[in-house]
Amino acid sequence: MNKSHLVLSASVGIIGGIAVWLSGGALSAVYSLWVGFIAWALFFANGGDNDAAKNTILSGVYGAVLAGLFFALSGSVNIAGAMNGPVWIAITVFVLMMGTQIEMFGNAPTAVCGYAATAGYTIHGSLPDLVTVMQLSNPVIYVSISIIIGTIFGMISGKVAAALD
Numbered sequence: 001m002n003k004s005h006l007v008l009s010a011s012v013g014i015i016g017g018i019a020v021w022l023s024g025g026a027l028s029a030v031y032s033l034w035v036g037f038i039a040w041a042l043f044f045a046n047g048g049d050n051d052a053a054k055n056t057i058l059s060g061v062y063g064a065v066l067a068g069l070f071f072a073l074s075g076s077v078n079i080a081g082a083m084n085g086p087v088w089i090a091i092t093v094f095v096l097m098m099g100t101q102i103e104m105f106g107n108a109p110t111a112v113c114g115y116a117a118t119a120g121y122t123i124h125g126s127l128p129d130l131v132t133v134m135q136l137s138n139p140v141i142y143v144s145i146s147i148i149i150g151t152i153f154g155m156i157s158g159k160v161a162a163a164l165d
Contacts, residue, residue: 004165011161012040019153027149030136035117035143036150042110043154053151059100059107060147063114066096067122068131068140075128118143 016037023033039056046052074088096115100108122128122139130138136145 004161007164008157008161011157011164015153015157015160016040019150030142030145031149032117032121032142032146035121035146036153038113038117039147039150040154040157042113043151044158046107046110048154048158053155055107056110056151056154057148058104059110060114060117060151061144062099062105063096063111063116064118064140064143064147066092066099066111067115067118068138069095070119071122071128071131071139114143114147117147 019036019040020033023031023036039060042060043052043056046055070088070092073092074085077088078084080087093115096111097108099105100111105111118139121143122131125139127137127139131140132138134141136142
């Protein structure tokens, strides 16, 4: 058995349990557990270090903002009749991908996950009208905070594992 893998598994398991507990309590108004777990995984997929944290947060939030832009525009600017939604998806995803050429938003898979998490949360929560209001229930804000918190949980679990290894 690989000791490094064992301590990382224990760290992620314990801190994951804490994340679940906090998501139903102290953080329930600002933290989506499933979005946080996605960000946590992306943090490790992006390298598991300080640069990975920065990339995960910036690219993930960038994706969330572009998804919010989709809902705001498709709900208020009809440019294609019955095809309005698909056309706005095409435009905002094109902008999303082009924007990943900018270094601070340069992690395309993470940006796409931020977009998808925001779209999923917005659609399944029937919240598209909230993307233009400045409150914690705004899906862009809620998902962005969840990405930040999930990334922090990833950082903590990595640092605890490194300290125990």
